[in-house]
Amino acid sequence: MNSSLEKQLNLLDYALASLWRRKLKNLGVMGVFAAVICLIASFQFLTASLTATAEELLAEAPEIVVQKMSAGRQEALPLGYLSRLEGLHGVRGAVPRIWGYYFNETTGANYTVLAVDPARMPGNSRLLQGIEGSLPAGEGEAVLGSGVAADLELAGRSAFSLFRPDLSLKPFAVTGVFRPGTELLTADLLFTTPAEARDLFAIPDGLVTDLCIYVANPAEIGTVAKKIAALLPDTRVVTRPQISQTYRVIFGWRSGMASICLLAALAAFVILAWDKASGLSVEERREIAILKVLGWQTGDILLLRCWEGLVVAGLAWLIGCTAAWLHVFLLEGALFKPMLLGWSVVRPELHLLPAVTGGDLLLVFALSVVPYLAATVIPAWRAAIIPPDSAVR
Amino acid sequence: MDTREEMIVLDAVSKVYNRGRANEVVALREVSLTVAAGEMVCLRGASGSGKSTLLSIIGCIFPPTSGRAIIAGKPLSRLPDRFLTVHRRGHIGFIFQQFNVLPELSVLDNVTLPLLPLGIGPTERRRRGGELLARLAIDHRANFPAGQISGGELQRVAIARALVNDPPIILADEPTAHLDSRLSLEFLEIMSGLKGAGKTIVIASHDQLVTECPALDRTFDVRDGRIDVS
Numbered sequence: 001m002n003s004s005l006e007k008q009l010n011l012l013d014y015a016l017a018s019l020w021r022r023k024l025k026n027l028g029v030m031g032v033f034a035a036v037i038c039l040i041a042s043f044q045f046l047t048a049s050l051t052a053t054a055e056e057l058l059a060e061a062p063e064i065v066v067q068k069m070s071a072g073r074q075e076a077l078p079l080g081y082l083s084r085l086e087g088l089h090g091v092r093g094a095v096p097r098i099w100g101y102y103f104n105e106t107t108g109a110n111y112t113v114l115a116v117d118p119a120r121m122p123g124n125s126r127l128l129q130g131i132e133g134s135l136p137a138g139e140g141e142a143v144l145g146s147g148v149a150a151d152l153e154l155a156g157r158s159a160f161s162l163f164r165p166d167l168s169l170k171p172f173a174v175t176g177v178f179r180p181g182t183e184l185l186t187a188d189l190l191f192t193t194p195a196e197a198r199d200l201f202a203i204p205d206g207l208v209t210d211l212c213i214y215v216a217n218p219a220e221i222g223t224v225a226k227k228i229a230a231l232l233p234d235t236r237v238v239t240r241p242q243i244s245q246t247y248r249v250i251f252g253w254r255s256g257m258a259s260i261c262l263l264a265a266l267a268a269f270v271i272l273a274w275d276k277a278s279g280l281s282v283e284e285r286r287e288i289a290i291l292k293v294l295g296w297q298t299g300d301i302l303l304l305r306c307w308e309g310l311v312v313a314g315l316a317w318l319i320g321c322t323a324a325w326l327h328v329f330l331l332e333g334a335l336f337k338p339m340l341l342g343w344s345v346v347r348p349e350l351h352l353l354p355a356v357t358g359g360d361l362l363l364v365f366a367l368s369v370v371p372y373l374a375a376t377v378i379p380a381w382r383a384a385i386i387p388p389d390s391a392v393r
Numbered sequence: 394m395d396t397r398e399e400m401i402v403l404d405a406v407s408k409v410y411n412r413g414r415a416n417e418v419v420a421l422r423e424v425s426l427t428v429a430a431g432e433m434v435c436l437r438g439a440s441g442s443g444k445s446t447l448l449s450i451i452g453c454i455f456p457p458t459s460g461r462a463i464i465a466g467k468p469l470s471r472l473p474d475r476f477l478t479v480h481r482r483g484h485i486g487f488i489f490q491q492f493n494v495l496p497e498l499s500v501l502d503n504v505t506l507p508l509l510p511l512g513i514g515p516t517e518r519r520r521r522g523g524e525l526l527a528r529l530a531i532d533h534r535a536n537f538p539a540g541q542i543s544g545g546e547l548q549r550v551a552i553a554r555a556l557v558n559d560p561p562i563i564l565a566d567e568p569t570a571h572l573d574s575r576l577s578l579e580f581l582e583i584m585s586g587l588k589g590a591g592k593t594i595v596i597a598s599h600d601q602l603v604t605e606c607p608a609l610d611r612t613f614d615v616r617d618g619r620i621d622v623s
Contacts, residue, residue, distance in 0.1 A: 010509040297475055
């Protein structure tokens, strides 16, 4: 084997033995460092995961949504607007939609109520393909997501009731449930016909909450949106890329703010690492002096110290990132999810998609391991230049 | 006339610590001595007489402030630290007063410490260390932590470590200060054997057992940084 490589292996071997000899001190440093890295990585992973989850959810969303605005607020949109859009060049289909949230006061859960005419939905809709049972068609019929079904505690029953705004009961019959594996899209969903949704929310005939526009060529989403905005000036035209960008900005901004707070903790740790690395014990100084008398160069001692730093920081990074992964994807980012999603109680739970890239890992590495190594190199050099004669005296 | 190669040549060597400062100390004053290859000499002197400084210059730990020092054929004056280190590890073996072993490391690991930065692999290190430990009859302690063996065994570990690079010069600083007379004699016996094997040996000591050792070729008296030959 090449002697330079052998020398590095020898120094690494000695560094590991040296760390093990001072295991309590080094395990303590590594533990604190891993905890700081875990917090930073959790934010990074959670942000990446929420963005990926949002992208996944948005994949099912229409390319363009048209909402009527009045005095800066959204209001119900007349169905008559539909006929003005149908002949527009580039529009593949326009589907009226009623959707909203139903808050179940008994259980404290929010359901998403969605109503469209299944016959007008695009053929490749994952929503419609994921139903076990039959689509709602008749009076009071609905398909439930697994979270809603569990929340209503149906236990084999197929009937339940919800309250209309006037507190009269609106009965429903379950015609199907969404298949397992579609929870991401459907866990909190109650899917029914426009007529039933209108009845539940007391929305007058001829009005819907918005229009879903499907575009023939996805590259033309922006152009078609501009045409719609020009055609219907009292509406808000929201495109899928805009929503996606908004999610990115919101998650990125919140994550960035939190990361800045955590970087203060990291800075404190780096200062501690500097202090630890510069304050050599009598035994450590003696050991360095002995090694130098025995023929170790200053560079060899510096390399040894760098290996020690790299092992501590590298292991802390590995442990921190693994713990962050477990925290985010097994515990659903319990510590930070409210901060990134907002504090409102929205149930059923959103399940995060594991979405960690090499870039995320590198970013955490650059924010943690690199400052630690930088903070320990100068003290390491100061340790390495101890005059060897102190071992002789 | 001795025709052997001159292994250590010091010519008007002085060493001043903290030069030009209020705490300036002159440790050596124009010391001159020559030691031939295969000689065994003793530096005798009281504590603070300059023995350790002299040993440090011979051991290439630092160069003299003035004068000429040639160790194993290499002039030391104005030699940068890294060249001193390279020269030291190739030509000098140190035995310290308190042996200076690392107590948590095994006996074998202590012995092979000088080989690590040379890029010598573990198999070769074990072979060389094992051979030396066997020669010094402590191979049965090879895997013991150095902190758990007796003083006499520690002394032999220190000797083995000094020999692991096969240096031509062995320096020992007060090697018997912490040993009883039996172990001191044992140490001198090993040194005599090394002298017989051609090693140049310099022992700094004020222990009578050492200074009167019949294997010594010469004894230098070190007093107030000056030297007398006896």
